Amino acid sequence: ITHNTFTKLVLLLFVLFFFSLPAKLINGGIAGIVGVTCVFPIDLAKTRLQNQRPGQQVYKSMIDCLIKTVRSEGYFGMYRGAAVNLTLVTPEKAIKLAANDFFRCHLSKDGRGLTVFREMLAGCAAGMCQVIITTPMEMLKIQLQDAGRLAAQQRKPGIIPPNRLATTNAVLSRSYNVVPSTSPRVISATQIARELLHSQGIQGLYKGLGATLLRDVPFSIVYFPLFANLNKLGKPSPDAAAPFYWSFISGCVAGSTAAVVVNPCDVVKTRLQSLSKGANEESYNGIIDCFSKIMKREGPSAFLKGAGCRALVIAPLFGIVQVMYFLGVGEFIMSQSSLKLISD
């Protein structure tokens, strides 16, 4: 079959998959799409702040980064890479929610509640399943988000000696953003994916897998039990559901707490996954090398880079998920649609 037919087939399967999802997963998917639209610019600022090395700062803070991005790349510049998230957020949520339910179900004895330890175990296992999609997603997203920072760094006078402008070790350097020009060639996620697959095979897309696991597994370990317990505090009686605003706040608090706790791993992950480097930006051989180089050259505070942004990204993302569940958007769609038959 031709490439085109193949693409159509995949799309069809994707649509069928989406509509055969249980209502719960549709909630997750819609929450993801709404969430990405709301907070993507902060996520972009996070990536750029994390990749800045001392002495070559283009951006002073999140706000400064957003203002400069809008000035030089326009409003849509803040959404570079958002298409990756919009496309993959539903499958990602599907895997995570399904895995979490699966493990919780299997770990609970005779339908009674889970102990905190088992809740952690379920969250941890779900986090491990999710990285199958998260890693390539982040890999592509980061290249797109960071391109504007590298371009800005090259434009900024005094930072880079002119003879160092073209030095870089990145695989993709020839295709984007390291050529000293004021308008970097715009490249799409599909092009990056294709080039990576071509030059490095599937491993190319899974660069930073270890760091992603190191970030997401502990994230789940903190998030799920914290949310469940915070939510429990708001229940009027053991059998009743917590009020809506309570679930929303629990989601925000649990999400941002977990995000800040695992931020050091997120910094390492961002550094490892950035293919194009600016002049004088060192590259790393794996997680340990990256940790120790950052520690030595930038000090421990570097591990908190982008932590505020990350908390601001995660809190609404998780809060919105709780709202979707509460409103039962997925259940509504399923009950309205003739496709309901498929899922029954």
Ligand SMILES: *[C@@H]1O[C@H](CO)[C@@H](O)[C@H](O)[C@H]1NC(C)=O
């Ligand atoms: C985009 O997706 C990645 C991978 O799941 C996630 O870490 C990040 O928070 C997402 N960003 C937004 C703004 O949704």
